[in-house]
Amino acid sequence: MAMHQPVPDEVAAPAAVKLGRAIVITSGKGGVGKTTTTANLGTALAQRGARVALVDADVGLRNLDIVLGLESRVKFHLLDVLEEKAALDEALVRDKHSESLVLLAAAQAREKEEVDTDRMRALIAALRERCDYVLIDCPAGIELGFKNAIAGADEAIVVCTPEVSAVRDVDRVVGLLGNRFKPQLIINRLRPQLVKKGKMLSVEDVNAILRLPLLGVIADEPEIIITTNKGEPLALRRDGETANAYHTIAARVAGEDVPAPAPELRESLMDKLGSFFGGRRA
Amino acid sequence: MSLLRGRGLGLEIHLAGWDFDAAIAELAARLSERPDFYRGTSATAIAGETPPSPEQLDVLRETLASAGIELHGVRQRVLKLSDSARSLVADFAGARADIAERRKRGEASVRRTNAAPAAPAPALQLAPPAPGTLYHVGTLRGGQALHHPGNIVVVGDVNPGTELVATGDIVVFGRLLGVAHAGAQGDDTAKVYALHLQATQLRIATCIALDEDRAHDASEPEVAFVRDGRIAIAPFSKVAEVAG
Amino acid sequence: MAGRRIVVTSGKGGVGKTTTTANLGAALAKRGLRVVLVDADIGLRNLDLVLGLEKRIVFDLVEVAEGRCQLRQALIKDKRFESLAILPAAQTRDKDAMTESQFEAIVAQAAEQADYVLIDCPAGIEGGFRNAVAGATEAIVVTTPEVSAIRDADRVVGKLNDRRLPMRLIVNRLRPEMVRTGDMLSVEDVCEILAIELLGIVPDDAEVIDTTNRGEPIVLDPTARLAAIYEKIARRLEGEMVPFTSFDAQGFLGRIIGALKAG
Numbered sequence: 001m002a003m004h005q006p007v008p009d010e011v012a013a014p015a016a017v018k019l020g021r022a023i024v025i026t027s028g029k030g031g032v033g034k035t036t037t038t039a040n041l042g043t044a045l046a047q048r049g050a051r052v053a054l055v056d057a058d059v060g061l062r063n064l065d066i067v068l069g070l071e072s073r074v075k076f077h078l079l080d081v082l083e084e085k086a087a088l089d090e091a092l093v094r095d096k097h098s099e100s101l102v103l104l105a106a107a108q109a110r111e112k113e114e115v116d117t118d119r120m121r122a123l124i125a126a127l128r129e130r131c132d133y134v135l136i137d138c139p140a141g142i143e144l145g146f147k148n149a150i151a152g153a154d155e156a157i158v159v160c161t162p163e164v165s166a167v168r169d170v171d172r173v174v175g176l177l178g179n180r181f182k183p184q185l186i187i188n189r190l191r192p193q194l195v196k197k198g199k200m201l202s203v204e205d206v207n208a209i210l211r212l213p214l215l216g217v218i219a220d221e222p223e224i225i226i227t228t229n230k231g232e233p234l235a236l237r238r239d240g241e242t243a244n245a246y247h248t249i250a251a252r253v254a255g256e257d258v259p260a261p262a263p264e265l266r267e268s269l270m271d272k273l274g275s276f277f278g279g280r281r282a
Numbered sequence: 283m284s285l286l287r288g289r290g291l292g293l294e295i296h297l298a299g300w301d302f303d304a305a306i307a308e309l310a311a312r313l314s315e316r317p318d319f320y321r322g323t324s325a326t327a328i329a330g331e332t333p334p335s336p337e338q339l340d341v342l343r344e345t346l347a348s349a350g351i352e353l354h355g356v357r358q359r360v361l362k363l364s365d366s367a368r369s370l371v372a373d374f375a376g377a378r379a380d381i382a383e384r385r386k387r388g389e390a391s392v393r394r395t396n397a398a399p400a401a402p403a404p405a406l407q408l409a410p411p412a413p414g415t416l417y418h419v420g421t422l423r424g425g426q427a428l429h430h431p432g433n434i435v436v437v438g439d440v441n442p443g444t445e446l447v448a449t450g451d452i453v454v455f456g457r458l459l460g461v462a463h464a465g466a467q468g469d470d471t472a473k474v475y476a477l478h479l480q481a482t483q484l485r486i487a488t489c490i491a492l493d494e495d496r497a498h499d500a501s502e503p504e505v506a507f508v509r510d511g512r513i514a515i516a517p518f519s520k521v522a523e524v525a526g
Numbered sequence: 527m528a529g530r531r532i533v534v535t536s537g538k539g540g541v542g543k544t545t546t547t548a549n550l551g552a553a554l555a556k557r558g559l560r561v562v563l564v565d566a567d568i569g570l571r572n573l574d575l576v577l578g579l580e581k582r583i584v585f586d587l588v589e590v591a592e593g594r595c596q597l598r599q600a601l602i603k604d605k606r607f608e609s610l611a612i613l614p615a616a617q618t619r620d621k622d623a624m625t626e627s628q629f630e631a632i633v634a635q636a637a638e639q640a641d642y643v644l645i646d647c648p649a650g651i652e653g654g655f656r657n658a659v660a661g662a663t664e665a666i667v668v669t670t671p672e673v674s675a676i677r678d679a680d681r682v683v684g685k686l687n688d689r690r691l692p693m694r695l696i697v698n699r700l701r702p703e704m705v706r707t708g709d710m711l712s713v714e715d716v717c718e719i720l721a722i723e724l725l726g727i728v729p730d731d732a733e734v735i736d737t738t739n740r741g742e743p744i745v746l747d748p749t750a751r752l753a754a755i756y757e758k759i760a761r762r763l764e765g766e767m768v769p770f771t772s773f774d775a776q777g778f779l780g781r782i783i784g785a786l787k788a789g
Contacts, residue, residue: 028570030539030649035674060651061537061681063674108681112652140539140649142569143621164739165544165572168424171441172570172617175423191732199736209441209459211421222701226709229673425569427618442580443571443617482581492581 020051020131022124023253024153024181028169030140032161033188033218036228038137039067040235040242041157044250046098047235050132053092055104055124057149058139059115062106069096069231070103077107082119088126097236102131112145124152133253142176156181157215157253161189162201167209174210185212186249189220192263203262216249218242219263286312293325293351295342302338306345313349321350329356416448421456431467442482451475461485470508479504479515489513529560529640531633533662535686537678539649541670542698542728545738547646548576549752550666552745553760555610559641562601563612564633566658567648568623571615577604578741579612588616591628597635606746611640621653626660633661642763651685659686665693666725671700671711676719683720694725696759701730702773713773726759727770728752 025038038054046052056064059078065071073093076086081104088104095101104127127134138149150156156177160170174183187203194200203217221242227234235250237243245261252258286295286309297305313320325346327334334342334356343353416430417437424443428434433450444460446452451473452464458476463485465472470487484491484506491506491513503518534547544567551563565573568588574580585600590613597613604610613636616623637643645661648654659665665686669679679695686693697713704710713727731752737744744752758768 031541032539061678063538063677066673066677112650141652141654143650143652143654145650145652163735164575164741168443168572168575169570171423172425172443175426175441194732194736199732201739211439222704222709225672225704229709229711425618445618483583490584 017129019125020053020128020133021155022128022134022136022153023155023157024057024136024138024150025157025159026138026146026149026173026177027159027166028140028142028146028173029160029166032159032166032170033224034140034159035063035067035137036224036233037157037159037186037188038064038135039233040246041250041253042101042133042135043095043098043233043235044246045133045135045253046095046101047247048250048254049100050254051100051130052098052133052135053102053104053127053131055127055134055136056106057115057120057136057145059106059110059112059145060108061139062108064137065093065103065105066231067228068103068233070105071231074103074105077105078123079107079110079114082116082123088123097232112139112143112148115144115148117148117151120148121152142173146173146176150177150181154181156183157186158183158210158212159186159188160206160210162187162195162203162206164201167201167206171209174212183212184215185210186215187217190217190263191220214260215252216245216261217263218245218261293320293323295325295327297327297329297334302334306341309342310345313345313351317349323350324352324354326354327356415450422446422460424460448472454479464506465508472507474506475503475518477503479506481506484513486513528634529562529637529642530664531637531643531645531662532664532666533566533645533647533658533691534666534668535647535655535658535682536649536668536675537651537680537682538669538675541668541675543649543668544572544576544646545734546666546668546696546698546728547644548573549743549745549756550759550763551610551642551644552577552604552607552743553753553756554642554763555604555607556745556757557760557764558609559764560609560639561607561611561642561644562636562640563610564636564643564645564661565613565615566629566645566661567654568615568619568621569617570648571617573612573646574602574614575741576738577612577743579604579614580741583614586614586616587629587632588619588623590632591624597632601636621648621657624657626657629657630660651681655682655685659689659691662691665691666696667693667720667722668696668698669716669720670698671705671713671716673711676711676716679720683722694723695720696726696728697724698728699730700727700773705773724770725762726755727773728755728759729773 025034027034042052042054054064056062056078065074070093076091080086081088081091091104092102093105095103124134136149136153139145158170158174160166177183185207187206191200195202207214219241224234224242234240234242235246241263248258248261252260286293295309327342339356346353415433415435416428417435418428419437421438422428422436422440422444424441427445429447431449434446434448435453437455439456440446440454440458440460442459446460447463447466449465449467449469452462454476457478458481460481461483462474462481464474465487468487470489472486474484474486486506486508489508489512504515505518505521506513506515534543536543547563551561555561563573565571574583579602582602585595589595590597590600601611601613604612633643633645645658647658667679667682669675683693695717697716700713701710705712717724733750734744734752744750745756747753755771761768
């Protein structure tokens with residue numbers, strides 16, 4: 001190649017690395033579906049071709065590996081990496097089903113107090129250099145575990161169920177997060193039939209207090225428990241309401257302008273029978 | 283808190299949290315750094331929980347005088363609000379027992395009335411400078427608290443699980459769903475205003491009220507005030523003439 | 527004699543600790559026992575909400591610890607159950623607002639005037655958990671029959687063992703049809719993994735969500751299936767040998783065939 005002029009320094013320098021997005025999945029209240037959401041959203045993003053790293057920040061009570069079916073493949077965990085007992089590459093476990101998805105599991109026999117916040121921040125930064133998305137599964141509560149999970153993230157997805165205690169706790173967390181994290185809301189475990197009967201809070205009831213941009217609503221399905229127990233996230237499927245909901249949410253997270261998924265109020269046969277005979281089902 | 287603060291009208295010497303002798307030593311050292319800087323100014327000492335003794339005041343006066351500063355007066359820092367709000371013979375347990383009694387008699391804790399609160403008596407003497415108003419824009423979320431020696435204005439909602447404590451009035455330009463305590467140091471002429479008044483609990487001075495009427499959905503702005511020793515709520519349109 | 531001090535814990539969040547504490551407490555109070563429920567979840571309090579008492583909170587646990595008020599001023603008597611009272615947590619504070627010994631002292635004081643003190647433990651195993659456990663002499667571990675919940679419960683059982691706390695198990699949100707299809711662990715499976723004595727089995731019930739939202743413990747409704755279940759658990763706690771309800775979803779026909787096969 002002929003050199004027409006001296007190459008300026010700027011061109012010789014390497015191109016800037018495009019940092020991935022670091023999103024913490026949190027709620028305050030336990031059991032609303034943070035881990036399931038992290039696993040499914042991560043899977044859905046990876047299925048779209050993005051490079052995704054999932055980080056389980058629930059030291060001592062790790063569960064993300066179970067939900068992905070990877071518990072037997074974990075050799076090194078978060079604390080091993082933070083304490084430099086293992087390299088990041090050795091600890092990252094490749095997902096069974098999605099090529100571009102990796103997991104950094106939490107430690108089981110350690111305590112949250114052992115996580116150094118600055119090192120956690122540096123770890124997330126390192127992951128952002130090699131991934132399009134880093135999703136951090138936050139533990140329940142608002143103690144040290146929560147503070148460490150949000151270190152290094154700059155966005156948040158809050159997960160809430162249509163229950164007054166969950167709304168109370170999520171509101172607290174959103175207050176603690178502040179505007180910096182631009183939190184968005186996923187409402188989980190909605191049962192449209194119960195909402196219709198006035199026996200469950202509606203999406204409007206929940207967001208009347210939380211006032212957050214809504215990423216999506218996911219209906220309660222026994223399938224979710226089954227697939228969680230089996231370690232196969234629902235988002236691996238191409239059909240089914242829940243799988244579609246996660247795919248839509250992934251698209252929205254990626255910036256596509258698609259409407260937020262909301263479960264339809266389909267009346268099931270049992271409901272029709274129930275109302276015909278009157279009274280409660282046993 | 284730092285010992286010396288310059289204010290528009292003179293120097294403030296913040297003694298709260300300082301051992302008095304250490305404060306004097308520090309003050310002397312600071313003044314000797316810039317011997318003539320403060321010459322001719324006046325100073326106010328602001329004491330913490332314990333006001334200085336006359337002997338201590340003399341020492342302070344002399345220390346200042348040697349730098350050409352005149353000690354103008356001594357003020358006491360306002361008690362931590364939560365302490366005063368709680369300790370203020372505020373045996374809220376007593377108020378709760380009262381509410382229980384009323385409930386037995388079938389009286390609601392909070393009276394809704396169309397009567398306006400009485401206009402406050404005109405001031406006959408120079409009132410002390412009005413305490414500042416804390417002005418907050420944005421929704422307050424559960425677990426957050428605003429405590430202020432003065433009035434509080436929130437432009438936004440106050441969610442359940444939030445606490446507002448003010449020595450003066452509370453104004454919420456939004457929905458008030460949390461706990462609001464106005465007149466926290468005993469001023470029972472304090473009021474609570476909201477565009478949508480549905481507080482978990484209302485407190486004014488030593489009065490406390492629960493809004494038992496869950497079905498109530500305020501469609502207009504309302505104000506809560508004390509009348510006959512109990513908290514009452516009236517539509518704001520009826521009391522707009524009360525300037526206060 | 528001072529009352530029993532029992533912490534209701536789980537590790538995993540959302541498995542039903544608060545609902546269990548509220549309903550078990552109410553069931554015990556219905557039997558005339560004096561019960562104090564303590565919400566140890568500082569910053570994320572929910573026990574008051576679940577009992578519909580959130581509007582009546584004037585003083586909270588942290589203020590008792592800081593000496594700003596007496597314990598009796600902070601206790602809220604439940605209007606529906608004569609002998610039930612709750613000590614709410616603080617909402618605008620954090621879990622480091624109290625030490626373990628402060629918490630222990632308050633629980634001990636509450637136990638002087640009660641037959642039972644039930645402590646609603648926060649999720650997790652951090653400071654809040656340690657405080658809650660510090661006040662207790664016994665534990666009830668709540669889990670659902672799901673792998674993640676059991677794993678977390680197991681961790682908690684280990685920690686409680688370290689402190690030599692006697693503990694018993696409640697399996698919550700059982701779905702017998704899913705157990706039958708093999709999609710959910712059975713109670714036997716759970717007991718085998720955790721290896722602690724079973725105190726109760728509570729089936730999944732959609733009514734609980736609604737009653738919780740309305741602040742009415744399900745024990746209030748004598749016709750509710752779950753009310754009877756919590757009452758049985760209360761009796762077992764009192765020392766009675768009450769047989770466990772069978773949630774075998776085989777149904778009438780299935781049991782006959784089973785009996786025939788057994789010969």
